[in-house]
Amino acid sequence: MSIVDVGQGQEVAGPATPSAPVTAASLRRRTTPWVLLAAGLLFGIGLQPQLYPAQERLVSTVLMFVALATAWNLIGGFAGYASFGQVAFFGLGGYGTALMMVHLNMSFWLAMAASAVVAFLFAALVGAPLLRLKGHYFAIATLGVAEGLREVVTNLPKLTGGGGGITIPTFGPNAPTRWLGNDGFYLLFLFLAVAVVAVAIVVASSRGGYALRAIHQDEDAAAAMGINTTLAKTLAFAGSAALTGAVGSARAFQLQTIYPDRSFDVAITVLMVVMVVLGGSGTVLGPIIGAISVAFASEWLRTNYTDVHIFLLGGMIIVAVVLLPQGFTNYVRDAVRARRFSLLENVRRYRL
Amino acid sequence: MNESPEPIVRARNLSKRFGGLMAVRGLDLDLYPGRLLGVIGPNGAGKSTAINLLTGHARPTTGQVLVDGQDLTAARPWRFARAGVARTFQIVKPFRGMTVADNVAVGALFRARTDGGRRTVTAARRAALETLDRVGLGGKGDLAPAELSTADARRLELAKALALRPRVLLLDEVLAGLRRGEIDPALQLIDSLRRDGLALMMVEHVMHAVATICDEVVVLHHGEVLTTGKPAAVFSDDRVIQAYLGERFARRAAEARRATEGNVR
Amino acid sequence: MAQFLQATVYGLLQGGLLALIAVGFSLVWGVMNVVNLSHGAFVLAGAYVALQLHDAVGLDPFVSMVPAALLLFGFGYVVQRYLVNLVVNGPIFITLLLTFGLELVLVNLMLYLFTADHQSIPTGYAEGSLVLPGDVRIPYGRLIAALLALALTVALVYVMRRTRTGLSILATGMDRGAARLMGIKARHVYALTFGIAAAMAGAAGAAVGAVSTFSPADAGRFTLFSFVASVLGGLGNMWGALYGGLVLGLVQAWGGQLLPGTLVNAVAFAVLVLVLAFRPQGIAGKPFYASRLEV
Numbered sequence: 001m002s003i004v005d006v007g008q009g010q011e012v013a014g015p016a017t018p019s020a021p022v023t024a025a026s027l028r029r030r031t032t033p034w035v036l037l038a039a040g041l042l043f044g045i046g047l048q049p050q051l052y053p054a055q056e057r058l059v060s061t062v063l064m065f066v067a068l069a070t071a072w073n074l075i076g077g078f079a080g081y082a083s084f085g086q087v088a089f090f091g092l093g094g095y096g097t098a099l100m101m102v103h104l105n106m107s108f109w110l111a112m113a114a115s116a117v118v119a120f121l122f123a124a125l126v127g128a129p130l131l132r133l134k135g136h137y138f139a140i141a142t143l144g145v146a147e148g149l150r151e152v153v154t155n156l157p158k159l160t161g162g163g164g165g166i167t168i169p170t171f172g173p174n175a176p177t178r179w180l181g182n183d184g185f186y187l188l189f190l191f192l193a194v195a196v197v198a199v200a201i202v203v204a205s206s207r208g209g210y211a212l213r214a215i216h217q218d219e220d221a222a223a224a225m226g227i228n229t230t231l232a233k234t235l236a237f238a239g240s241a242a243l244t245g246a247v248g249s250a251r252a253f254q255l256q257t258i259y260p261d262r263s264f265d266v267a268i269t270v271l272m273v274v275m276v277v278l279g280g281s282g283t284v285l286g287p288i289i290g291a292i293s294v295a296f297a298s299e300w301l302r303t304n305y306t307d308v309h310i311f312l313l314g315g316m317i318i319v320a321v322v323l324l325p326q327g328f329t330n331y332v333r334d335a336v337r338a339r340r341f342s343l344l345e346n347v348r349r350y351r352l
Numbered sequence: 353m354n355e356s357p358e359p360i361v362r363a364r365n366l367s368k369r370f371g372g373l374m375a376v377r378g379l380d381l382d383l384y385p386g387r388l389l390g391v392i393g394p395n396g397a398g399k400s401t402a403i404n405l406l407t408g409h410a411r412p413t414t415g416q417v418l419v420d421g422q423d424l425t426a427a428r429p430w431r432f433a434r435a436g437v438a439r440t441f442q443i444v445k446p447f448r449g450m451t452v453a454d455n456v457a458v459g460a461l462f463r464a465r466t467d468g469g470r471r472t473v474t475a476a477r478r479a480a481l482e483t484l485d486r487v488g489l490g491g492k493g494d495l496a497p498a499e500l501s502t503a504d505a506r507r508l509e510l511a512k513a514l515a516l517r518p519r520v521l522l523l524d525e526v527l528a529g530l531r532r533g534e535i536d537p538a539l540q541l542i543d544s545l546r547r548d549g550l551a552l553m554m555v556e557h558v559m560h561a562v563a564t565i566c567d568e569v570v571v572l573h574h575g576e577v578l579t580t581g582k583p584a585a586v587f588s589d590d591r592v593i594q595a596y597l598g599e600r601f602a603r604r605a606a607e608a609r610r611a612t613e614g615n616v617r
Numbered sequence: 618m619a620q621f622l623q624a625t626v627y628g629l630l631q632g633g634l635l636a637l638i639a640v641g642f643s644l645v646w647g648v649m650n651v652v653n654l655s656h657g658a659f660v661l662a663g664a665y666v667a668l669q670l671h672d673a674v675g676l677d678p679f680v681s682m683v684p685a686a687l688l689l690f691g692f693g694y695v696v697q698r699y700l701v702n703l704v705v706n707g708p709i710f711i712t713l714l715l716t717f718g719l720e721l722v723l724v725n726l727m728l729y730l731f732t733a734d735h736q737s738i739p740t741g742y743a744e745g746s747l748v749l750p751g752d753v754r755i756p757y758g759r760l761i762a763a764l765l766a767l768a769l770t771v772a773l774v775y776v777m778r779r780t781r782t783g784l785s786i787l788a789t790g791m792d793r794g795a796a797r798l799m800g801i802k803a804r805h806v807y808a809l810t811f812g813i814a815a816a817m818a819g820a821a822g823a824a825v826g827a828v829s830t831f832s833p834a835d836a837g838r839f840t841l842f843s844f845v846a847s848v849l850g851g852l853g854n855m856w857g858a859l860y861g862g863l864v865l866g867l868v869q870a871w872g873g874q875l876l877p878g879t880l881v882n883a884v885a886f887a888v889l890v891l892v893l894a895f896r897p898q899g900i901a902g903k904p905f906y907a908s909r910l911e912v
Binding site for chain 3: 318
């Protein structure tokens with residue numbers, strides 16, 4: 001089993017091999033992802049003292065996107081319900097935390113937990129009608145929710161500061177929690193990323209993962225086989241919302257001042273989706289690879305081609321989507337199995 | 353023959369309306385353990401709708417469905433599955449991105465927990481392999497569903513249903529498109545399921561299979577029950593012949609029968 | 618009361634223009650199941666074409682609707698034929714990402730060429746208004762824009778339903794496999810469809826340039842309005858885009874009277890979500906399309 005199969009269950013294989021009983025090999029397959037995750041955590045901790053503050057902030061942002069992309073993958077990759085409004089939960093987490101800390105003087109940690117719960121409940125509520133939709137409809141409906149939420153937040157200036165933003169007190173007597181500092185936030189995002197990936201590993205290798213994959217591939221057949229599809233979808237949606245909300249909460253605290261346009265920016269959702277798609281949706285490793293590559297690429301473009309970096313980012317997205325529509329990890333897995341590495345042939349996959 | 357006095361599935365006065373069309377009307381059905389009920393009828397007679405009504409894939413307009421005494425009338429498909437009612441689909445619906453074994457494991461993971469066994473992925477995979485052996489797909493667990501032949505794809509569909517350890521199994525044209533040589537092993541498999549005590553219902557077009565293996569046959573026409581009875585009786589019923597082949601053949605068959613009866617006398 | 622009437626008039630006029638913007642978007646979605654996130658950018662492109670023609674040769678923007686449409690048609694055809702067709706068979710978020718990338722490229726290209734300054738195309742007569750009893754004003758510019766937009770939309774419906782090309786587009790939309798078996802070249806038909814949609818958007822853009830200010834940053838808004846109008850009216854139905862556009866225009870106009878600030882947009886989104894949740898086929902669409910549009 002190659003590393004790209006980690007946490008996936010047995011994906012489509014090549015020529016027939018005898019069905020293997022539970023062996024040491026499968027045991028190793030089950031513990032490998034955890035070992036890798038622990039290694040990643042240690043690497044992250046060890047990396048920190050080596051970084052300059054600016055680099056540290058960059059890596060924090062990359063870790064944030066690892067968490068966001070992995071969380072999106074739960075509903076978009078595993079279950080196949082491409083939520084294009086995921087930033088709604090990010091913003092909800094951020095603004096929830098800001099409001100709780102500003103108006104209720106809550107400590108950040110409590111506010112973060114509470115924001116995650118709020119995001120969970122909101123997603124469960126909104127998911128009730130929306131998860132009945134399929135494909136584009138679901139994507140657009142969730143986008144509408146995110147945009148609508150942004151407008152609502154913008155138009156409640158007394159509560160949220162409206163378009164002018166809201167600032168979380170981080171120093172002095174008013175601050176319920178001291179600002180964590182670059183180092184603190186680095187660790188926070190590292191732990192969040194590890195936590196979200198851990199959730200993804202558990203989901204991928206559990207009953208729930210089977211349910212979501214089955215729903216993705218044939219929802220009717222999944223229902224006929226005893227899967228409570230509504231429950232599974234709702235849990236995936238609300239769960240990914242809660243994780244996204246926690247990340248949004250941390251980001252808000254880090255930025256100190258947040259604005260509706262940035263906290264609910266559709267570009268954040270699109271980045272999440274691009275990362276998952278390019279990395280390989282429906283796998284645990286995919287979003288991680290995608291997040292790291294796209295975040296660094298975007299940052300590199302921004303520093304080196306500041307004026308045109310969005311233009312180039314758009315071009316990069318187009319090229320990548322055309323050449324690697326199934327994502328990097330899936331491409332590697334298929335290419336290794338079939339021994340066909342041509343990217344151009346890859347283009348034929350989805351063409352008309 | 354195991355004949356339990358109580359049916360596991362009891363459907364009363366089922367009907368289903370789609371807009372202006374009454375697909376099924378006034379359907380009464382009982383399914384007994386260890387017995388195989390055949391459902392036949394010309395195309396459009398409402399046979400697939402009947403299966404959908406009995407498994408939660410269609411919501412009855414009127415009527416009632418009881419499974420083991422439990423009223424599951426408007427329940428969603430997963431509740432039927434958990435109650436032990438499994439089905440195959442006429443156009444097979446495998447999970448294309450999973451291996452054959454994983455396809456079956458899904459059923460093993462989500463069946464009703466009646467045996468106290470833990471539903472872990474490992475246990476489910478093990479159960480899946482056993483089920484694959486049962487239907488004759490042993491050794492093909494690691495293939496992709498797309499790589500299976502038609503006959504094997506049907507077996508997979510059956511294996512998926514059996515993974516639920518159902519007490520009731522509804523087969524939707526499971527023999528369609530099979531060659532002669534493939535039908536007999538399929539019938540043997542179905543027969544063994546009956547001997548295991550499953551309550552079986554089989555929607556079919558392959559008449560000789562229905563004649564051979566069914567305990568009882570229901571004929572649907574325009575959504576209503578035309579007649580029921582033992583296969584031999586049903587197949588020589590004028591009305592059935594008329595429904596399938598039209599008036600002319602029904603008359604010819606009736607004349608032929610009268611002629612032979614006349615000769616005998 | 619007069620204010621309400623005025624708002625209604627504005628709403629209808631704006632709605633006519635929105636309908637023209639939305640009809641191409643709805644067509645592409647209905648026929649090819651492609652949601653073109655760069656549709657708004659095409660509208661802006663049309664506006665800038667009209668602006669350039671006005672600056673260069675003094676061409677009236679309403680007349681520029683023609684060259685804008687032609688240019689955008691060519692561009693749209695090429696984009697679909699050689700880019701979007703490459704991913705059309707994949708899962709939906711692939712095409713969404715592709716068109717999003719396209720949007721980034723187009724909008725930033727326009728920002729680079731024309732800067733983010735708000736522009737508009739002055740015409741002598743557009744400022745004047747028809748004044749109805751009750752002091753209700755109908756600005757000439759908006760009136761012409763709305764009438765042209767409606768005329769184009771009706772013409773499009775006619776072309777789709779009565780010409781061979783149009784019918785082949787509709788047929789391919791309903792069953793691509795069957796259409797191909799009947800000799801229809803799907804790749805070409807798709808490109809044609811996208812080209813027509815881009816042309817409509819470009820023409821609408823020229824009209825927008827005549828009646829209000831625009832800048833590349835407006836692209837996203839136009840795309841979103843196209844969504845709402847298409848969903849409201851129902852996909853697979855071009856009259857639907859018309860109804861949807863008109864309703865959206867009215868909702869925006871009335872909402873602007875009643876609600877503070879940009880909250881009216883929240884209302885538009887709420888309408889979008891509610892329609893999707895409870896009547897996905899929209900006002901005029903058939904449930905067939907709502908169910909067909911899975912993955």
